[in-house]
Amino acid sequence: MNEALLLSAALLIGGPRTEIPPEQVLPRFEAQCVDGRWNAACPGLRTELELSLYGELQMLQSRGEIDREVLRSAARARFPMLAEMGLRRLGKIGSPEDREAVLAALDHTAPGVRAIARQMLEVQDDRFRKGLGPWMRAGQRNGFGALVPDEQPDATRLGLASAVGAKDAATLRWRPFASDAREGRAVFTTRLSPEQVLQLVAKGQKTFDGSQVPGRKQQDAAMKSMDSMRQELQAAAARGDLKALQELSQRVNQQMQAVAPPPGAASLRAVAEFAAAPAQVRYVQLNAPLPPRIDKDGKAGKVATRPVTAAVARDEAFGGETVLVILY
Numbered sequence: 001m002n003e004a005l006l007l008s009a010a011l012l013i014g015g016p017r018t019e020i021p022p023e024q025v026l027p028r029f030e031a032q033c034v035d036g037r038w039n040a041a042c043p044g045l046r047t048e049l050e051l052s053l054y055g056e057l058q059m060l061q062s063r064g065e066i067d068r069e070v071l072r073s074a075a076r077a078r079f080p081m082l083a084e085m086g087l088r089r090l091g092k093i094g095s096p097e098d099r100e101a102v103l104a105a106l107d108h109t110a111p112g113v114r115a116i117a118r119q120m121l122e123v124q125d126d127r128f129r130k131g132l133g134p135w136m137r138a139g140q141r142n143g144f145g146a147l148v149p150d151e152q153p154d155a156t157r158l159g160l161a162s163a164v165g166a167k168d169a170a171t172l173r174w175r176p177f178a179s180d181a182r183e184g185r186a187v188f189t190t191r192l193s194p195e196q197v198l199q200l201v202a203k204g205q206k207t208f209d210g211s212q213v214p215g216r217k218q219q220d221a222a223m224k225s226m227d228s229m230r231q232e233l234q235a236a237a238a239r240g241d242l243k244a245l246q247e248l249s250q251r252v253n254q255q256m257q258a259v260a261p262p263p264g265a266a267s268l269r270a271v272a273e274f275a276a277a278p279a280q281v282r283y284v285q286l287n288a289p290l291p292p293r294i295d296k297d298g299k300a301g302k303v304a305t306r307p308v309t310a311a312v313a314r315d316e317a318f319g320g321e322t323v324l325v326i327l328y
């Protein structure tokens with residue numbers, strides 16, 4: 001990649017560069033941007049550090065082995081090209097420290113970085129395959145486009161604008177690897193309890209649990225049963241057997257009631273990745289405002305809404321944290 005393109009990518013992803021002399025960047029970053037400290041200068045300082053490390057690794061990789069601690073730091077970088085290089089040079093997970101670095105890269109905003117981390121974990125890590133693996137969503141871009149970061153959907157689009165304030169939003173961690181904009185899906189984790197999250201997002205609206213939302217297997221079985229009864233109805237009608245028709249009609253009604261969700265839950269979509277029992281997964285339907293239509297006079301019409309589903313449960317794959325899935 002030429003220098004101009006590299007710098008453009010760094011500015012786009014990391015923010016503006018600083019005017020600080022290179023020898024002062026690391027001391028200032030360590031003084032202002034670690035151990036819970038962060039200020040407006042930190043993104044620029046981090047960009048400078050990551051660009052510098054990227055350049056150094058470019059030179060070192062042709063000279064032989066690079067210390068794995070340096071590669072782990074690169075794999076954790078926000079700058080996608082550096083994170084990708086760190087993962088590729090690590091090659092495989094050889095220690096618990098390697099695993100932690102690869103897991104951190106799994107949450108990178110660039111799908112290309114996440115894809116490499118996923119490949120490394122799928123090959124070597126049973127815990128990942130059984131835990132976080134089912135939550136993983138594939139990136140939809142190839143080539144350089146795979147290193148362009150995904151953007152977190154805003155609260156308005158997710159139906160959370162009126163429910164979640166800035167302080168509450170800070171408790172929700174967006175998980176890019178489990179989210180997919182094309183699928184209309186955003187996943188967050190939090191240390192709040194499921195009950196606290198529901199209170200936060202539902203704002204008094206009726207909630208349902210997974211046992212009230214028919215699953216796919218239940219629906220498929222019901223459809224097969226309905227097909228069988230439909231054939232019996234046709235045969236009874238051909239025979240003119242009124243008694244059989246009446247009995248079959250009652251069975252059809254009973255079958256439809258058995259798989260029908262309760263009022264208000266009809267549009268809720270189940271989330272199959274939750275390891276929790278269906279009854280422990282709570283759902284609520286939110287209303288997300290659509291952009292207002294502008295008439296020929298330039299006036300905005302009434303604000304329409306569309307249904308958005310929020311699903312909440314604890315999941316051991318995320319260390320027992322509460323997972324909030326928004327299907328929008």
